[in-house]
Amino acid sequence: MPKVTIDGISIEVPEGTTILNAARMIGGEIVPPAMCYYSKLKTSGGYCRTCIVKVSKGSDKDPRPMPKPVASCRTVVMDGMEVENITSAEVLEARAGVVEFLLINHPLDCPVCDQAGECHLQDLAYEHGKEASRYEFKRREFEKTDIGDKVQLHMTRCILCYRCVKVADQLTDGRVHGVINRGDVAEISTYIQNAIDNDFSGNVIDVCPVGALTDKTFRFKSRVWYTKPVDAHRDCPHCTGKVRLWYKGDDVARVTARKDKYGEVEEWICNECRFDKKKTSDWVIEGPTHVDRHSVISANHYESIRALKASIERQKKSLPHGTKVGLGQGALDPNNPN
Numbered sequence: 001m002p003k004v005t006i007d008g009i010s011i012e013v014p015e016g017t018t019i020l021n022a023a024r025m026i027g028g029e030i031v032p033p034a035m036c037y038y039s040k041l042k043t044s045g046g047y048c049r050t051c052i053v054k055v056s057k058g059s060d061k062d063p064r065p066m067p068k069p070v071a072s073c074r075t076v077v078m079d080g081m082e083v084e085n086i087t088s089a090e091v092l093e094a095r096a097g098v099v100e101f102l103l104i105n106h107p108l109d110c111p112v113c114d115q116a117g118e119c120h121l122q123d124l125a126y127e128h129g130k131e132a133s134r135y136e137f138k139r140r141e142f143e144k145t146d147i148g149d150k151v152q153l154h155m156t157r158c159i160l161c162y163r164c165v166k167v168a169d170q171l172t173d174g175r176v177h178g179v180i181n182r183g184d185v186a187e188i189s190t191y192i193q194n195a196i197d198n199d200f201s202g203n204v205i206d207v208c209p210v211g212a213l214t215d216k217t218f219r220f221k222s223r224v225w226y227t228k229p230v231d232a233h234r235d236c237p238h239c240t241g242k243v244r245l246w247y248k249g250d251d252v253a254r255v256t257a258r259k260d261k262y263g264e265v266e267e268w269i270c271n272e273c274r275f276d277k278k279k280t281s282d283w284v285i286e287g288p289t290h291v292d293r294h295s296v297i298s299a300n301h302y303e304s305i306r307a308l309k310a311s312i313e314r315q316k317k318s319l320p321h322g323t324k325v326g327l328g329q330g331a332l333d334p335n336n337p338n
């Protein structure tokens, strides 16, 4: 099995593993961000360049470094390869440049965007971006395309990651949407105003990393951080029926697939579960979802608030009587023992 070293951590991985997946096997901060790669979708990746890394040693056989940053989601590990991600200032600078490019044509309308709080571009810009753009020219604008009553397309927010196109290709029969045109007029669209409507088409909402494809049945109903995610299942004839319910008060405001720590869907769900089962009585509730991503959803999450209260109580007990207790770093982390 080839051995690769990423940011000083070595791991042996099966033949054919990409650098990104090797990093995911190690886990933690060294995992490069990925805006277009999606492990559940074949041939995804290679479009956005957010996952770039520096290969400082090609392999034991040919130790020459690769001449420029490479897309880790598309570069296969070679035996003896050495890779730098967060340990390379050059990579971080290049990634900031990629983010700046992605934001050139992305409107900064987070305050009114339904995806705010679970938008990967928002997180990426926060973690890797610069505070200002140098772009001064006119941005892309699009005519609105109606793609049906369940999914809202807001093309100005699209970063052309192709994930929704892969979903349409690989999950649904009779694909009716894709990328049309080229260059700065390339857009996601249905050819001649077709409605996107088949059993699994709603999954395009879950894979879209930004707010370009959103759920019309949830639009403007709530900010996501005011909702409570709960895992639930039902006996569904079309899919596994394993979903996440997003409660606002006692109402199910939205149904989505469950996502893993990289924001990827664990199991695809059908449109019946997603759009038509919005009553608690439709579901068997399993319990609150554990939100461990850096998203703002976790900041208002009741699990974390319990941990926060427990943490404050622990701090209070360990301090001299009368000392005031503030919120220390890590207080919101339920795994934080301090």
Ligand code: SF4
Binding pocket: 157, 158, 159, 160, 161, 162, 163, 164, 165, 188, 204, 207, 208, 209, 210, 212, 213
């Ligand atoms: S609509 Fe969303 S999922 Fe589709 S290409 Fe654009 S950003 Fe990607």
Ligand code: FES
Binding pocket: 033, 034, 035, 036, 037, 045, 046, 047, 048, 049, 050, 051, 052, 071, 072, 073, 074
């Ligand atoms: S995640 Fe690798 S190029 Fe987009």
